[in-house]
Amino acid sequence: MSETVTPSATEGEAGTVVIVGAGHAGGRAALQLRRRGHAGRVVMIGAEAELPYERPPLSKGYLKGTESAGDMALRPAEDWATERIEHIAGATVTAIDPAARAVELADGRRIGFDHAICATGGRARALPVPGADALLGLRDLADAAALRARLAGARRLVVVGGGVIGLEVAATACALGCAVTVLEAGPRVMARILPPEASDWLAGRHAAAGVEIRTGVHISQVVPLGDGSIVVETGAGPVAADLGLYAIGIVPEAGLVRGARVGASGGLATDAFCRVEGTEGRVFAIGDIAETPNPVLGRPARLETWRNAETQAAAVAATLCGTPTQAQETPWMWTDQLGHNIQVVGAWEGRGETLWRGAPGAPGSVLFWLEGARVRGAVLIDAGREKRFVEGLVAAGTPVDPAALADPAQRLKALLQAPAAAG
């Protein structure tokens, strides 16, 4: 079948907006366009069968069975038609051509646009060893449904990768009564996000809950045993399990936009307005795929977080509706593991002095990292109430007195309002 939507800039300044990727950022951008008064067509094209939904429950409540697919939906199904947002489901886009102002679909359709938004996220990075396809991955609802079904009958789970998703699944499976082994190649867990002290605390919590974490593990192959169970061969011996998951990061889906530059992170390089370089303002990139200058970090960054998807979607919608808006994001993410809510503000870059506020790892404690006297980031352990003050300290970059920062009796709000002399 051949369908063509033609660009029509007369409908409004932004004209027909085609959104490629109907995930969190894409769905939010469509809704924000309507909220901000965009009158033209909004066409959302997604490879998945589902309407846009939020992914964080996939490794938490949905996997545990306490949240349904409906709970994760960005909006009830009927709202999308009410908002006049067209959804082409189960369709893969093969190219976004800024010069021709058209997207090309795998089924041969071409759809024209005045502006396009690339919100294609990423796919789970494959484990490059023989037999790895016997492991499950986790990126979308179909993956989570398959994992949930298999977990129900499993007694032993092996997780390859001690990052956020691997550890969340480990914690969930542990709560479901499964014996879990996590195999991590690096020297510590969540090393990309957490300073060593926080990694050590978290690994200790997992060990106390019965999750076995092995670090510095080299995997040579995965052997499927025919009955669904597997043996993971490692440099330190075999690990047998009923079920295996690989969770070693994502590969951004960055190859679609013709003439675009892929940045150092593997994402689409954009300016501060999320406009993809080399597309003359016709194509935007948002969410996990976008490598965008980050004013807080002082460099371009690709953030794989729920809030970044929200912030960039809103900024681009505002720009397309006539209010040029930069995506100003202080990096922030959360993870829920073993009954703990862990939030990370800023981006750990492997440097800086760390200091604990409160007893290390105790509920309400915060691990800060500083450069000089400036707070660059923090890990909040069951301390969500402090988030906005911590964000304020990181975003402002004003100097603080480290002794006051470490003292729970001194309110963070007060430190934010009365910074110390420059250090």
Ligand SMILES: Cc1cc2nc3c(=O)[nH]c(=O)nc-3n(C[C@H](O)[C@H](O)[C@H](O)COP(=O)(O)OP(=O)(O)OC[C@H]3O[C@@H](n4cnc5c(N)ncnc54)[C@H](O)[C@@H]3O)c2cc1C
């Ligand atoms: C299991 C899991 C747990 C998470 N937990 C947290 C958390 O606790 N806290 C947090 O801050 N963040 C969390 N995240 C991250 C957060 O969900 C992502 O940052 C967010 O989903 C990014 O939105 P996105 O729209 O960029 O990508 P996605 O939501 O992945 O959407 C991308 C969409 O594009 C589609 N697509 C890709 N290529 C094409 C193509 N060529 N044609 C058509 N469609 C295409 C995909 O099928 C997908 O539907 C989690 C992510 C996962 C997977």
